[in-house]
Amino acid sequence: MDGLGEIVALVAIAVIGTALARKLGLLAPIVLVIAGLGMSFLPFAPEVHLEPELVLVGILPPLLYVAAIEMSVPAFRYNLRPILLLAVGLVVFTAFTVGTVLHLLLPEVPYSLCVALGAVVAPPDAVAATAVARRIGLPRRLVTILEGESLVNDATALVMLRVSVAAATGAAVGFFDVAADVALAAGGGIAIGAAGALLIAFLHKQIKDPLIDTALSLLTPFLIVLPAEAVHSSGVVAVVVAGLYLGHRMPTLMSAASRLQTDGFWRIARFLLEGMVFLLVGLQLREIVRDLDEPWTEVVWVTAVVVLTLIVVRFVWVFPATYAARLVPRMRQRDPVPSASYPAVIGWAGMRGVVTLAAALALPETSEVEYPRELFVWLAFAVIVVTLVVQGATLPWYARRLKVPPDDPTQDTLAEAAIQNRASRAARDRLDELAEGAPPTTVERLRELADHRNNKAWERLGGGTETPSQAYGRLRREMIDAEREVFRTARDEGRIAEEVLRRAQRDLDLEESLLQRTTED
Template structure:
């Protein structure tokens, strides 16, 4: 019971912290980390010891899964080169450079365990990237690249961490053993992910009950993890592959009711888990600080060196990776060079999160034959990287994006594309209507024709640049007033005992769905 109350209290802190962030106009991850930092030094409130398995198996899979579900596979495929350069190349580069720097400062430590620390601090966090990038309205392509990077880089980091720890704590690994380890982790993750996509795609296709569909969706990431872990495959890769496949095929796998319910369900899960994650990061501070067993000067020096290295290596990698590939004429024709402010923002958006801390907690307690090894120091460095990148880079990213004057996505272009496709969709709907209208009352056919015409006209009206109220806006405003009046009549009838509660619930559900459509049109 005590553990359950702790969970409820943590969720309450996460919700209140998110509400405070919205009131202050700040990014919620930053506020939640600071709240967790403050609470960690208040005795008797929350004393939470974070086990790495809780994050890597309990929290990360559903967050990665929902991010993958919402990722556009065509956009992901189009940007696969920059995504892989960041998610694989940059992680390996950062891990090696950080490892060399720490080894030079602490020469008594083997290079392999220093590289393990580099692998811990190398990957920007999926949760932080998604929460910050979407909140500040970065251009769509930058968001796709950052989200794609954060979906894959955890797998690169964890595989590299596994290899580095094995090299530090066991017999030396040769190139063949390292290759086999990478193949099993990455290749096995892809295979398990594809099998998960096929299995849950098969089940979603045949289930029509929205509740069962949502239950399957909740089970999917944990089932994939449970299949990947025993064979040494990367559970991160497996979850991402399953999520990308199901998200791409979702329109043909699930009913409309299931998709609507699943969208609301995962929004709530993401909101609660993201808040919980950042509060947990902050709450670990007291335990991390009390565990330090090195002189302050050494701790400060190594920490500062790692922070500077993590920050600089991203820029050292991002600019050449952006422009050198475009020296190839074919690449340059297909993807012209972006302005310098694009890689500048990508370089600044390197926020780390709870995965870094969980990976640090998974480091070995001791390294055979290395008495100078200090796991507590490594955990502190990981925590310092998280706090610095979240609080400093995350808090200043909106200002940096504004200062660099990134061109925003043109809503007029989106509206024009939507209107054109809506016109094609309307034409297809009218053709299907004429084919299916035999025997239907003429009044019904006319009403359906009018509905198609109104939807097409509404899409074109959004292209207007004047301030006058469009017919669709007038319809939405007046219809909202009518819906409010209808709700009041049903509520009074229920209160007077003239209708049963079930009747009220059905009427409200229909009116709520219609209102949600009106609000969607307004947005």
């Protein structure tokens, strides 16, 4: 019961912390990490030990999966070059640079283990990138690049970590060994992810029950990651590949009811998992500090140098990677040169998260080679806190100072209105094909509905006064409230059964949810 009580308490704190952050206009990941740091030294706070296996197989896959299914595949494909330059090139560059600097500071530690720590702290976190980038309203392309980087870079870092640790423990690691490891991790992950996605897609097509559809969606990341890890392939790559494919195909795989229910489920699951992840990171402080044996002067000096190296090396990589490819005229025509504010924001948006801590905790406790493992774990933890709290908290201000041009909402509205016009015309054409024999009043009502949807899209281009669609939504919501009250009163007076109320309430709730966008616009 104590264990269950602790879990409930942590979930409650995560929910309250997130709600407080939104109320104050702060970033929830930062508030929760700071809350965890403070709680870690309270005498009554639970001592939580974060198991690497739990993070890498239990927590990370669903978070990666829900991020992948929401990722635009065309946008991911269009930005594949900058994504791979960050997710592969920058991770390798960071691992060797940090490893070299750390080896200069601690020459008694084998170089391969220093590179292993570089691999641990190299990848920005998928959860942190998504939570921060979307919250502060960065341009869509920047968000796509940051999310794409964070979806793929964990695989690169974990392969480098595995190779570096193998080299440190005396295993023969040559070019062909590394190539085989990369091929198994990346190629195997892609193959398993693709095969699993095809199987899951087939099952979704056969399922008609929204509850079973949602349950299958919950199981999907685990059904993908477990076989991949069993054959020592990259579970991260497998889950991302499956998520991208299934998310792209979702409109044709599930019914409307299944999509609505599954979307609602994943929203609450991600909300709770993200909150718990950042809270748990902060709660590790007491245990990590307690295990440190090195003098604090050395700890502070090494920590400062490693964190500064991480921040600088990202800028050193991002600017040449952004502009060097555009020296080719053909590339420049395809993708115009962006303003310097774009790579500057990408350079500062290097928040680390729970994957870095899990990878550090997975460093081997081996007697074959002596190294300060507790110091390495501390360095990973310090990197997470500094990059998340300092960079994450200042990123909104930093983006505003650089005057990063936001996406033009008018362009989105124009595109939506144009496509809605075509969609309404297709709907009316289909109605004309099938209208024979239907009551004329019904046909006319459906034509009016198509016209209303078309007009609503164009009305959003206007501004200032309340549009007809907004007025309709506002007034209809008031009417729904009145209808709902009549049904509730009838239930209370015993004139209708509870089941009758629930059926009527479900219909009214569904209509009200459809009106939500109208009133928000």
